[in-house]
Amino acid sequence: MTFREITLADERIRLLPGGAVFLPDTKTLVVADLHLGKGTSARARGLLLPPGDTISTLEKVLRFVEAHSPQLLISLGDSFHDCQAGGRLLDSERTLLDRITRTADTLWITGNHDALPISGIGGEWLEEYRSGNLFLRHIPSVTIPSGSAELAGHLHPKTRIQSRGHVMSRPCFLTGEERLILPALGTYTGGLDISNSVLSSLFKHKAAAYVWSTDEIHRVA
Amino acid sequence: MSALLIAPTGGGKTLAGFLPSLIELAEGSYAGLHTLYVSPLKALSTNIAESLSRPITDMNLPIRVEVRSGDTSGARRKRQQKNPPHILLTTPESLALLLSYPDASAYFSTLRVLIIDEVHALAGTKRGDQLALCASRLRVFSPSLRVNGLSATVAHPSAMAAWVSPTGQASGVRLVRAEDGVRPDVHVLLPDQRGYLPWAGRTGLGSATAILTEIARARLTIVFVNSRAQAELLFQALWKDNADNLPIGLHHGSLDAGRRAKVEEAMAQGELRAVVATSSLDLGLDWGAVDQIIQVGAPKQISRLTQRIGRANHRMDEPSRALLAPANRFEVLECEAAREAVLRHELDGDPPRAGALDVLAQHVLITACAGPFLPDVMYEEVRQTAPYNQLSRTDFNEIVRFVEDGGYALQAYERHQRLFRDSLGQLWVRNEQIIRQFRMNIGTIVDTPMLRVKSRRGKAYGEIDEYFASTLVPGDTFLLGGELLEFLGLHDTTVQAARSRGKDPRVPVYGGNQLSISPGLARHVREILHAPPSWAVLPKSVQDWLTLQAARSRLPGPENFLVETFPHRGLHYIVAYPFEGRNAHQTLGLLLTKRLEETGKGPLGFVANDYMVACWCVHPTGSMTDLFSRDLLGGNLADWLAESAMLRRTFRDVAIIAGLVERNYPGREKNRRQMTISSDLLYDVLRKYDPDHILLRATRLQAEEGLTDLGRLSGMLDRIQGHIEPVSLSHVSPLAVPVLLEQGREKIRGGDGEDYLLAEADKLYALAEKE
Numbered sequence: 001m002t003f004r005e006i007t008l009a010d011e012r013i014r015l016l017p018g019g020a021v022f023l024p025d026t027k028t029l030v031v032a033d034l035h036l037g038k039g040t041s042a043r044a045r046g047l048l049l050p051p052g053d054t055i056s057t058l059e060k061v062l063r064f065v066e067a068h069s070p071q072l073l074i075s076l077g078d079s080f081h082d083c084q085a086g087g088r089l090l091d092s093e094r095t096l097l098d099r100i101t102r103t104a105d106t107l108w109i110t111g112n113h114d115a116l117p118i119s120g121i122g123g124e125w126l127e128e129y130r131s132g133n134l135f136l137r138h139i140p141s142v143t144i145p146s147g148s149a150e151l152a153g154h155l156h157p158k159t160r161i162q163s164r165g166h167v168m169s170r171p172c173f174l175t176g177e178e179r180l181i182l183p184a185l186g187t188y189t190g191g192l193d194i195s196n197s198v199l200s201s202l203f204k205h206k207a208a209a210y211v212w213s214t215d216e217i218h219r220v221a
Numbered sequence: 222m223s224a225l226l227i228a229p230t231g232g233g234k235t236l237a238g239f240l241p242s243l244i245e246l247a248e249g250s251y252a253g254l255h256t257l258y259v260s261p262l263k264a265l266s267t268n269i270a271e272s273l274s275r276p277i278t279d280m281n282l283p284i285r286v287e288v289r290s291g292d293t294s295g296a297r298r299k300r301q302q303k304n305p306p307h308i309l310l311t312t313p314e315s316l317a318l319l320l321s322y323p324d325a326s327a328y329f330s331t332l333r334v335l336i337i338d339e340v341h342a343l344a345g346t347k348r349g350d351q352l353a354l355c356a357s358r359l360r361v362f363s364p365s366l367r368v369n370g371l372s373a374t375v376a377h378p379s380a381m382a383a384w385v386s387p388t389g390q391a392s393g394v395r396l397v398r399a400e401d402g403v404r405p406d407v408h409v410l411l412p413d414q415r416g417y418l419p420w421a422g423r424t425g426l427g428s429a430t431a432i433l434t435e436i437a438r439a440r441l442t443i444v445f446v447n448s449r450a451q452a453e454l455l456f457q458a459l460w461k462d463n464a465d466n467l468p469i470g471l472h473h474g475s476l477d478a479g480r481r482a483k484v485e486e487a488m489a490q491g492e493l494r495a496v497v498a499t500s501s502l503d504l505g506l507d508w509g510a511v512d513q514i515i516q517v518g519a520p521k522q523i524s525r526l527t528q529r530i531g532r533a534n535h536r537m538d539e540p541s542r543a544l545l546a547p548a549n550r551f552e553v554l555e556c557e558a559a560r561e562a563v564l565r566h567e568l569d570g571d572p573p574r575a576g577a578l579d580v581l582a583q584h585v586l587i588t589a590c591a592g593p594f595l596p597d598v599m600y601e602e603v604r605q606t607a608p609y610n611q612l613s614r615t616d617f618n619e620i621v622r623f624v625e626d627g628g629y630a631l632q633a634y635e636r637h638q639r640l641f642r643d644s645l646g647q648l649w650v651r652n653e654q655i656i657r658q659f660r661m662n663i664g665t666i667v668d669t670p671m672l673r674v675k676s677r678r679g680k681a682y683g684e685i686d687e688y689f690a691s692t693l694v695p696g697d698t699f700l701l702g703g704e705l706l707e708f709l710g711l712h713d714t715t716v717q718a719a720r721s722r723g724k725d726p727r728v729p730v731y732g733g734n735q736l737s738i739s740p741g742l743a744r745h746v747r748e749i750l751h752a753p754p755s756w757a758v759l760p761k762s763v764q765d766w767l768t769l770q771a772a773r774s775r776l777p778g779p780e781n782f783l784v785e786t787f788p789h790r791g792l793h794y795i796v797a798y799p800f801e802g803r804n805a806h807q808t809l810g811l812l813l814t815k816r817l818e819e820t821g822k823g824p825l826g827f828v829a830n831d832y833m834v835a836c837w838c839v840h841p842t843g844s845m846t847d848l849f850s851r852d853l854l855g856g857n858l859a860d861w862l863a864e865s866a867m868l869r870r871t872f873r874d875v876a877i878i879a880g881l882v883e884r885n886y887p888g889r890e891k892n893r894r895q896m897t898i899s900s901d902l903l904y905d906v907l908r909k910y911d912p913d914h915i916l917l918r919a920t921r922l923q924a925e926e927g928l929t930d931l932g933r934l935s936g937m938l939d940r941i942q943g944h945i946e947p948v949s950l951s952h953v954s955p956l957a958v959p960v961l962l963e964q965g966r967e968k969i970r971g972g973d974g975e976d977y978l979l980a981e982a983d984k985l986y987a988l989a990e991k992e
Binding site: 039044046047049050052053055056090092163165168187188213214216218220 | 626629637639651654658659790791792825826839881882883898902905907909910911914968970971974975976978979980982983986987
């Protein structure tokens with residue numbers, strides 16, 4: 001696994017294959033938009049989706065935690081698909097979640113799906129967090145104070161790559177001088193193309209998009 | 222006793238099916254629904270209702286006939302429910318919906334006769350599976366029910382008889398077969414301009430003037446095409462050259478129902494000289510005194526062509542006249558082969574396959590919506606139908622469990638089941654909300670959602686694919702119903718458009734599968750290709766094309782297995798010519814790309830047509846004799862297959878029909894929050910945590926129908942050993958051009974090839990930044 005390091009507001013940021021971010025100076029691992037419990041969220045309406053999405057997402061997070069041994073794990077909001085999602089966790093999912101929160105101090109940033117803290121799980125809840133020159137929050141803000149930068153989620157960026165007549169659509173990191181938008185890590189999450197004005201209007205200049213192959217990070221836009 | 226009537230198209234068999242009912246009803250004492258007529262097309266029901274009404278009114282018979290379809294108003298439905306007609310005409314989907322209501326058992330208890338029209342178009346399809354299951358329900362409500370099936374001439378008559386039978390066995394059914402008509406008169410129609418034919422393409426526009434000449438020579442012609450887009454384009458092309466102003470109409474499934482009815486009426490009244498039509502005119506009554514049919518583009522299947530030719534038989538004792546107009550060079554070979562096969566009275570098509578499990582899941586929920594059921598009883602009921610005659614109890618139980626709670630291995634989560642069991646072991650739907658929700662999901666046709674197209678004043682033109690609509694910007698023009706329309710905007714779920722004079726209109730793309738050529742026809746084509754003396758009947762441009770192929774590369778012959786390799790657009794291509802039909806080639810494409818991935822060639826995709834298969838890689842492709850060796854079939858094929866785009870597409874349909882996900886109705890998203898999760902993601906999760914789940918099994922079973930059994934490919938690999946003729950070229954060969962222009966390319970995702978392309982894109986960025 002090879003990461004790619006970028007610098008925002010003098011802070012070193014490592015983009016990891018798979019869609020997470022590692023801040024080496026504070027040993028902080030950042031993930032976004034896990035949407036735990038999405039698969040079971042519509043069962044009351046009679047929609048019985050395969051419930052494996054939650055365990056699959058948690059396994060991904062655990063692999064990042066085990067590979068990078070962070071002191072702090074930050075989940076950038078929409079960690080849970082709805083405020084009742086905690087109550088629907090299966091025993092196996094809860095076990096995995098406990099393992100994660102015991103391995104690293106965990107900080108849950110509130111999102112629009114999980115605006116209120118979910119009770120009964122490890123870690124702390126905050127609306128936003130500051131790490132050095134970096135602000136970490138769920139929804140990207142329009143203006144960012146100069147000298148600082150922002151890490152956010154919410155928008156699930158993805159991009160189309162066209163080469164030699166072959167077209168790929170992949171989730172991606174999207175970054176400019178003052179911000180980085182993380183891809184959604186949740187198994188059942190879709191994406192928003194980076195050409196959409198909701199995303200492109202957040203950047204003064206053309207944003208850089210990074211996708212990952214099996215074990216490397218590549219800049220593709 | 223139930224009966225199956227097999228007769229050539231247009232023999233008047235539909236009305237014959239109603240005669241016994243009319244006689245029984247004529248005395249006027251019958252109360253309640255007596256006869257139910259089901260056909261695959263709404264338009265057919267409407268048409269038959271009119272045909273029946275005439276003699277009923279003329280003779281003043283006390284018989285009420287009504288139509289029930291998706292278009293029937295709510296008020297009329299209520300009236301039909303309270304005061305049932307004697308004869309009700311409907312479609313499989315509307316019948317399934319009727320059966321989901323608790324009063325279905327009372328409503329259908331008086332039913333004596335079920336008439337199923339166009340059995341050949343239903344048996345072996347998911348709509349047919351659904352109808353067979355519905356018929357088994359009807360028999361429970363009315364045990365003495367007789368079924369009268371009506372079918373065009375088919376290759377497997379006794380399988381069709383079993384399909385209409387109350388026991389699923391042909392023995393209980395009286396089979397009535399009409400005689401074949403006079404041998405038809407079939408010719409190949411070549412385009413003007415000294416017979417020049419394009420390399421590829423399926424529209425046949427180059428034949429427009431030749432077609433017009435033929436139209437002018439007959440009273441009434443049906444010009445059959447293979448797709449709605451082709452119909453629109455050809456209609457335009459014909460009118461552009463129509464100096465004599467011959468009245469020519471257009472008929473296809475996306476036109477507004479009112480417009481279609483007008484065209485049908487004009488045909489019946491003899492006001493038209495020709496109609497350009499898709500399969501929308503394949504079925505049903507005689508629409509007029511048709512003198513000849515012109516099939517534009519490849520006929521694909523001999524049985525379908527025979528049925529289309531049968532449209533031109535308004536004088537039973539005279540031969541039907543048909544012209545086959547090929548749209549490209551390969552199609553010339555195919556038309557020639559099809560012409561010979563029709564004259565030999567050959568029929569193709571497989572016997573109906575076993576019933577699909579996703580349709581069964583929907584049926585279980587339909588039944589539960591009408592009232593509680595006992596699984597034991599339902600299993601026996603379902604097995605009385607031909608499609609589910611061999612259904613195992615295990616599969617049935619797993620389907621019921623899927624409907625009940627999802628049937629997942631991971632499930633420790635007990636709340637929110639869809640069904641619950643009472644102390645008698647009966648299963649009930651948990652609440653009304655689920656029933657309401659589910660009724661919107663009934664039906665087995667999985668189409669891309671369609672949007673209505675209207676003028677500002679509300680005049681209806683027809684409908685277009687939602688995806689196509691999303692690509693339009695105001696000012697764009699497109700063709701629909703033969704009119705050039707300008708896109709004004711999207712209002713809720715309606716496309717607003719106005720007539721326009723703009724240039725370069727776009728043609729709406731409609732979803733839908735391409736028909737695959739039957740294996741028999743593919744074999745005939747190969748025989749023509751192998752025998753240069755037989756080329757004399759082919760137009761000069763096709764002869765030149767084959768001669769050029771022989772000079773630049775080789776011709777695939779009976780003794781050699783030609784494999785060409787060449788660079789093209791920065792990639793390395795392999796093209797092989799097995800002539801085994803599209804399905805076999807799809808499987809071969811999967812096998813080849815799997816092997817190429819294993820050997821590090823970075824395959825990016827493949828495409829197959831009926832004659833050949835092409836795949837392409839980022840790296841040079843290596844030895845062809847090694848690639849096409851016997852052990853191409855080794856290794857873990859199941860996993861590679863499971864990853865393929867084909868299985869993902871199949872799963873999407875299975876998920877919708879089985880009720881795992883909801884249908885997408887355009888505009889409904891606004892009213893309530895929808896759970897739209899890509900079926901790809903669901904598929905991946907299910908494979909990872911529930912590899913034996915019944916819906917995955919259903920998906921695999923259905924995908925295997927679309928792929929040739931490996932036994933046949935294994936035989937091919939044995940045959941070609943020692944005969945493989947690799948030809949390395951500097952660019953694409955004449956014979957390979959058509960496949961490179963073929964639609965339906967399958968991508969290989971997430972492999973070495975994509976990794977390589979991503980790394981390459983990255984390098985370009987690094988270079989650009991240095992400068």
